[in-house]
Structures are given as C-alpha cells and as structure tokens.
Amino acid sequence: MITVKNLTKKYKDLTVLNNISLEIDDGEIYGIVGVSGVGKSTLLGCLNGLETYSQGTVCVDGTYVEKLKGRELREFRKNMGMIFQSFSLIGRKTVYQNIAFPMECWGYQRTEIDRRVRELAGLVGIEDKLPERPDNLSGGQKQRVAIARALMLEPKYILCDECTSALDPRTTNSILNLLRDICEKLGITIILVTHEMSVIKRICQKIAILEDGRIAESGSVRQIFSEQPEALLNLTGEERRQEILSGSCLLEVKETDLKKIQMLMQENNLDYRERKKEEIIC
Ligand SMILES: Nc1ncnc2c1ncn2[C@@H]1O[C@H](COP(=O)(O)OP(=O)(O)OP(=O)(O)O)[C@@H](O)[C@H]1O
Numbered sequence: 001m002i003t004v005k006n007l008t009k010k011y012k013d014l015t016v017l018n019n020i021s022l023e024i025d026d027g028e029i030y031g032i033v034g035v036s037g038v039g040k041s042t043l044l045g046c047l048n049g050l051e052t053y054s055q056g057t058v059c060v061d062g063t064y065v066e067k068l069k070g071r072e073l074r075e076f077r078k079n080m081g082m083i084f085q086s087f088s089l090i091g092r093k094t095v096y097q098n099i100a101f102p103m104e105c106w107g108y109q110r111t112e113i114d115r116r117v118r119e120l121a122g123l124v125g126i127e128d129k130l131p132e133r134p135d136n137l138s139g140g141q142k143q144r145v146a147i148a149r150a151l152m153l154e155p156k157y158i159l160c161d162e163c164t165s166a167l168d169p170r171t172t173n174s175i176l177n178l179l180r181d182i183c184e185k186l187g188i189t190i191i192l193v194t195h196e197m198s199v200i201k202r203i204c205q206k207i208a209i210l211e212d213g214r215i216a217e218s219g220s221v222r223q224i225f226s227e228q229p230e231a232l233l234n235l236t237g238e239e240r241r242q243e244i245l246s247g248s249c250l251l252e253v254k255e256t257d258l259k260k261i262q263m264l265m266q267e268n269n270l271d272y273r274e275r276k277k278e279e280i281i282c
C-alpha cells in the first residue's frame with residue numbers, strides 16, 4: 001500500500017506538487033491525470049524515490065521513502081518497475097539483453113536470468129523476438145519488451161508514465177489488456193500516468209486529477225465519471241482541444257443529421273468516428 005501525506009515538491013521557486021495526499025491500495029490500477037506540466041511525472045518520481053521533496057511523506061508498505069539512502073534506496077527501487085512512453089530500450093542490445101539487463105546489474109546467475117527472460121517473454125508474447133534489436137520491432141512490441149524488463153526483478157508496483165501515448169488505439173488496447181492481466185495474475189499494483197481519459201476508463205479503478213499542483217478530485221473512476229466534476233470537464237475539454245490541434249476536427253451535430261453526415265463521410269472516403277452522442281471526429 002502506498003500512502004502519500006501532505007507532499008510538497010518545489011523546483012527552486014516553482015511549487016510543482018502542493019500538499020498532495022493520496023492512498024493506493026494493493027492490487028489496484030490507479031490513474032493519475034492532469035494537463036501537461038502539472039507534475040504527474042514528478043509525482044511518480046517521488047513515489048519511487050527518484051525525486052526528493054521538501055515536505056510530506058511517502059510511505060510504501062511501511063517504508064518511508066524519504067528516509068532511504070544508498071543501497072537501501074536501490075533495494076527499494078527493485079520493487080518499483082517503470083514503463084515510459086519512449087520505451088527506453090537500449091538500441092545496441094538485443095531484446096533478450098534488454099530484458100535481462102536489470103538482473104545482470106544485480107549480479108544474478110546466468111541460468112536464473114535465462115529462465116526469467118524466457119518466462120517473461122512468453123508472458124508478454126514476444127518469445128520470437130528475443131534475438132532482434134529494438135529497431136526491428138513495432139511500437140507495441142517495444143512496449144512489451146519494456147514491460148517484461150520492468151517485471152524482471154519481481155516488483156510489487158509498476159509505474160507507467162504515458163506508456164500508451166506513442167501507440168495507435170488498437171495497440172494501446174492490447175497493451176492495456178496485458179497490463180490488466182499482469183496486475184491480476186501477478187498481484188501487481190499499477191500506477192498509471194496518462195492524459196488519455198479512454199485509458200483511465202478502460203483499466204483504472206481509481207483516479208486522482210491533478211490541477212495546479214493539487215489533487216482537484218480523487219475517487220473511484222465510476223464515481224468521478226458519473227458525477228463529472230469540473231476538474232474532469234476541464235481535462236476532457238483539453239483532450240478535445242488536443243485532438244483538434246493534432247489535425248482532426250470535432251463536429252457537434254444534431255442526432256437527426258448524424259446518419260446524413262456519416263453517409264457523406266463514407267461517400268468521400270473520409271475517416272471519422274463517433275465520439276459520443278451527437279459528436280463525431282473527422
Ligand atoms: N528537473 C527539473 N528542474 C526544474 N523544473 C522541473 C524539473 N522537472 C520538471 N520540472 C517542472 O515541473 C513541472 C512538472 O513537470 P512534470 O514533468 O512532472 O509534468 P507532467 O505533468 O509529467 O507533464 P507531461 O504531461 O508533459 O509529461 C513542469 O513545470 C516542469 O517544467
């Protein structure tokens with residue numbers, strides 16, 4: 001269980017996290033959302049002991065992270081697998097060597113490393129890619145390698161920082177399904193930072209919405225999405241804006257016109273998808 005109490009983190013004069021408190025239960029998939037620059041990655045860094053903070057405590061299974069130093073901190077961090085948007089694979093190493101890397105760093109025996117690499121490659125579905133270099137893999141396959149590597153030291157927690165943001169929607173779904181299976185099968189707790197609401201809805205049980213360095217809302221995903229508090233609406237507004245900026249266009253249409261517009265789109269070979277009732281994106 002992770003308990004964060006009154007956490008404040010500053011970079012010089014900039015207060016990035018301001019009196020944050022939250023609790024993450026074992027076995028949960030916990031989403032952290034907020035606009036770019038709000039402090040999501042910084043919060044993850046505080047949870048796994050990469051970042052220091054000026055006030056407050058982070059307690060993981062009874063251990064206060066801010067009190068750890070040197071080897072104790074490195075041991076603690078074995079328990080926290082990380083997955084990033086950019087995969088962070090080593091290009092000159094093979095998939096096998098990338099997955100093996102954390103255990104090699106800790107000096108495990110070759111036979112033990114080999115057994116674990118093959119077991120995890122099987123779990124994430126990339127057994128046939130072990131001799132390849134990362135450059136020869138698709139984005140989804142690269143992320144599977146990164147997930148296997150994150151699981152190497154048998155962590156209790158996996159921290160995901162925008163781990164599906166570089167993937168197309170179908171690959172995103174397959175990676176999310178994999179994470180959910182892993183969470184259930186291995187009893188791992190997942191903390192997932194994202195700006196995609198669809199990701200939250202799909203696999204998270206709880207979320208915290210960060211706004212101006214504070215937790216504006218937190219609770220069960222079902223409750224937050226049914227109550228639609230202002231912090232959530234601010235974010236979904238931002239998501240729409242991003243979609244429009246990325247080249248797609250959101251049309252708000254009357255339900256009675258929807259069929260006509262869809263036919264027009266199809267006739268002209270234009271891509272479109274329905275977003276929710278009375279909205280399409282093209
Ligand atoms: N090492 C650093 N030194 C100074 N300021 C930093 C440092 N790291 C982050 N910041 C600042 O802290 C704020 C929060 O950054 P952070 O990377 O945590 O945001 P984020 O929510 O993860 O954003 P994004 O969604 O774009 O990844 C930003 O204003 C950023 O410029």
Ligand SMILES: [Mg+2]
Nearest residue numbers: 040041042161
């Ligand atoms: Mg970030």
